[in-house]
Amino acid sequence: MTIAGEYRAGASIEVAHAKINLALHVRRRRADGYHDIETIFAFAEHGDIVAAEPGQPRLTLAGPFAPALAGEDPEDNLVMRAADGLRALAGMETQPAIRLDKRLPVAAGIGGGSADAAAVLRLLGRAYGIAPDDPRVMALAATLGADVPACVRSVTVRGDGRGDRLELIAADGLHGLPLLLVNPRVALPTGPVFAAWDRIDRGPLAPGDPLAAALAGRNDLEAPATKLHPVIGEVVALLAAQPGAILARMSGSGATCFALFGSEADRDAADHTVAAHRPDWWRLASRLR
Incomplete structure (x- = not known):
């Protein structure tokens, strides 16, 4: 595994859109150790970048967060498991070589x-002539992780079960909505957060309009994550206090928090305020897809 600089000429590129859980209701812990959840997945315009670069090392890392992955075995990396899985599905012999530009924490x-x-599934699917909504691709995605099928689509969907039972929902009111992501530079693995959940079912996620459902909903993992890292509460409170903020919440199991805004001017003003308050925090100003 190497850390590289610029993309090579001719590299095929795909954006790995940042995923945002607008709401996340944890309903119960299942016998298999997973949890039944109800969530609204939305996606930012920005994210990591993956590129296919034939003839290069199996996995090349770049970007500001590449050092966090530099010690991993590339054969155990989820990116390469996806690449090899799709190669096998397509019956291709040549092993894919992937460059991952890690821009997200x-x-x-x-x-x-x-x-x-x-x-990677979308990127190599184009090269192999396999559509991302091919049932074989979605089945492969589900074996890679509960969030992967939703991330393959990278459009607003409702997720149930482990988060892998997906339902497309009308989300015209969300498209293009200004978004600010803030992470206090705390790495927070999913396992400890779910383990700290109090196992209280606080009720279902409302159907219908996703923004209305999100506003009426919650993230049941925010409280246990905040107990583990109280700075998360500081981030959410700061975002919620910004003029024009429509919704401020932690995403997923944290520690990244987000705010939706009614205008890009309000989002950019909030971005400047957060930067002035805590210049050490990571921030990304984007929009919902």
Whole structure:
């Protein structure tokens, strides 16, 4: 595994869109150790970048968060498991070589490895002539992680079960909505957060309009994540206090938090305020897809 600089000429590129859970209701812990959840997945315009670069090392890392992955065995990396799985599905002999430009924090509640794996499935699917909505691709995605099928689609969907039973929902009111992501540079693996959940079922996620459902909903993992890292509460409170903020919440199992805004001017003003308050926090100004 190497860390590289610029893309090679002719590289095929795909964005691994950051995933945002607008709401996340944890209903119960299942006998298989997973949890039944109800969530609204939405996606940012920005994210990591994956590129196919034939003839290069199996996995090349770049970007500001590449060092967090530099010690991993590339054969165990979710990106390469996705690449090899699709290669086998397509019956191709040549092993894919992938460059991952890691622009999003690791263990951050915004899709990270799931979004990267999903982007590889889309990227190589184009090269192999396999559509991303092919049932074989979606079945492969489900074996890679509960969030991966939603990340393959990278459009607003409702997720039930482990989050892998997906339902397309009308989301015209969300498209293009200004978004600010903030991470206090805390890595927060999913397992400890779910383990700290109090196992209280606080009720279902409302059907219908996704923004209305999100506003009426909650993230049941926000409280246990905040107990583990109280700074998360500081981030959410700061975002919620910004003029024009429509919704401020933690995404997924954290520690990245987000706010939706009514205008790009309000989002950009909030971005400047957060930067002035805590210049050490990671921020990304984007929009919902």
